[in-house]
Amino acid sequence: MARNIYEDLKERGFIYQNTDEENVSKFLEKEKLTFYAGFDPTGSSLHVGHLLPIMAMRRLQQAGHTPIVLVGGATALVGDPSGKQEARPILTKDEVAANVEALKAQLGRFISVENAIFVNNADWFQHMGYLDFLREIGCRFSVNKMLAAESVKLRLETGLSFLEFNYMLLQAYDYYILNSKYDCRLELGGQDQWGNIVAGVELVRKMSQKEVYGVTFPLLLDGQGQKFGKTAGGAVWLDSSRTSIFEYYQFWRNAEDSDVSKLLCFFTNLPVEEIKELSSLEAPRINRAKEILAFEATALAHGEDEAAKAYLAAGGRFGFADPEQKIDTSSRLARVKVESAAENLPSYTVPVSALGDAGIWVVKLFSDAGLCSSNGEARRLISGGGAYINEERIGDINMNIVKEHFASGPIILKAGKKNIRRVSLG
DSSP, X not given: OOSOHHHHHHHTTOOSEESOHHHHHHHHHHSOOEEEEEEOOSSSSOBGGGHHHHHHHHHHHHTTOEEEEEEOTTGXXXXXXXTOSSOOOOXXXXXXXXXXXXXXXXXXXXXXXXXXXXXXXXXXXXXXXXXXXXXXXXXXXXHHHHHHSHHXXXXXXTOOOHHHHTHHHHHHHHHHHHHHHHOEEXXXXXXXXXXXXXXXXXXXXXXXOOOOEEEEEOOOBOTTSSBTTEETTEEOBSSTTTSOHHHHHHHHHTOOGGGHHHHHHHHOOOOHHHHHHHHTOOTTTHHHHHHHHHHHHHHHHHOHHHHHHHHHHHHHHHOOSOTTOOSOOOSGGGGOOOGGGGGGSOEEEEOHHHHTTTOEEHHHHHHHTTSSSSHHHHHHHHHTTOEEETTXXXXXXXXXXXXXXXXXXXXXXXXXXXXXXXXXXX
């Protein structure tokens, strides 16, 4: 990228806290840094809530910096208390090992494995003696300072086990090892990781007399103030056996209008200026921006072909926001043609004889096509503004559908957002 990647991350909203903004910005502009973020394998799949640091790593890698992807095979056995109201369930070593392999595969979809280092902190912790760790690392930590960390203070109200209290030391030691072995000089994490990251920066300074840095990302909330990545059915997983690709696409497609700008900045590679234009579209045209968001996010997680299938399936069922592609975009979605989607819609054929010269009353057509159970229901639908023909709202209850409406082929009738018929003349 031509511009300073730090400024790019900042403009996109990634930066929340920084141990030394001036030096981080300078080094990212003038040098090629090795940096890391950690992911504890407490489950067999990552979910959407994990994606913010992953996307930042992806952008830094694209700018020429080298990511270390740390999967915490050891720290997952302890459990990070940061941001948690209570302790995590303790997993067996076999469960953690299986989760490690699953997460490596998922992370490889976002981070190019050709220019990345994948590590498991179990490799350096599993053979370390407890007394050795206490003498080498524990002596360098102040309990008073640890208790002052926000992540610890919050848990003291509900109860914090000694097991979890050790987590900060383990994460800090990770940074020391990665700095010693790979010259890693930057750690990334969510804002709830600030205390752990600062502890690592200080430990490296004490043990190696080197300056290293840390950056955190903001806690991502949806338009309702809830933690991003949750739905009524629970977390939105990257594993397609737990969250189907169609459901994954729909999660992004159903974003709040007010969230579109920040989500496009975080979870797509679209230029910021284009994002500003897309997110400034007024309803219903802003739905095109949501389609782009959903397509790009799904393509990253599951591949472009699967994203295209989800887009066509959703559009075929619920309608396309911009079927004629009048809204300019650099998104790969612009290459996906929507013509084939209509072929899979529920269909109805109206006999030519039923049209005659005057056409067929639109109320009757909605009823005959099965979009409404009666003419009365169709009347109420049209009067209430819920009836559409080829994405145009029907405003005249006395309208007739005539042969000319079929001049370009079948028409699409919609009752509300989800009830659709492809109507042909036969």
